[in-house]
Amino acid sequence: MTMAGVQMKSEQSVDMLERVRKICSPLLEVEEVIDGFGHNVMKVRGKTFIMMGEHEGTPSLSLKSDKEAQSLLLQQGGYVRTPYIGQHGWVSLDTAVGPNWDELSELVKEAYLRAAPKKLVKQVLGQE
Template sequence: MKSEQGLDMLERVRGICASLPEVEEIVDGFGHDVMKVRGKTFIMMGDGEGKGLPGLHIKSDKEQQYLLLQQGGYIRMPYLGQHGWVSLDKEAEPDWDEIAGLIRTAYLLAAPKRLVKQVLESGQGGGSE
C-alpha cells in the first residue's frame, strides 16, 4: 500500500488485527498486503485496483457473503468469491465498526481451533450480525 488512502486502510486493519493472536502480515507475489494466521489468509488489501482506490478483501462463509451482498456496501470478490470472500465496495463509505467485526470473523474462519477457543474465551471474537 502506497497511497494515502491505502496506508490509512492498512493501519486501521493492523489496529484491528493487533488484538488477535499469531497474525502475520506479508506482501504476496502480487504486491497485496495480506493478513494470515498459521499460514491461512483471511484479509487481502491492494492499491490501485479498479478505480485506483485501495481494495479490502475479507474471508467469509457463503451465508455471511449472501447477507453482506444483500445489505450493500460489499461485492463478491473476483476469483475467490465462489469461496465466500467479499470485497469492500469502493463506492460505499466504509463502516469500520462493522469491518472490525468482519475481520474478527474472518480470523476465526481461518484460525486453528486452539486459537479460535483462545479468542472466544477472551471475548475478542464476534461477527457483524
C-alpha cells in the first residue's frame, strides 16, 4: 500500500486515517493518493473506494456503496448521503454520530470489493 502525504491535521482526523489504513493494509493493490481537493483517497487499480478529508478540524469519510446498501445505512442512521456523488450510492459517516469501527471495517472491505476487479476480489476472498 502506497502512502501519500497527510492533509488531515486534527488528532481525530489522523486517528481515523490511520485506522482506515490499517483496515486496508491486508487488501491487495490498495493505493493512497491525495486528490485535487486535498482528500486522502484509497484506490484499487485506479478505482476510488474511500475518500477522506477534514473540514474545520472534523474528519469526513465517504465510502463506495450501492443504492441498496446506501438505503439500508441511511435508514439505520450514522450515515448520510455523500454530497455530489450520493446518487451513485456513496455514503458518508455522520460526523455527529462518530464511527462504529467494527461496522466501518466491514463497510471499507465491501467498498474495496465493489471497486476491485474480479480477479483481485477472488484473491482477497480466498485469503479470509
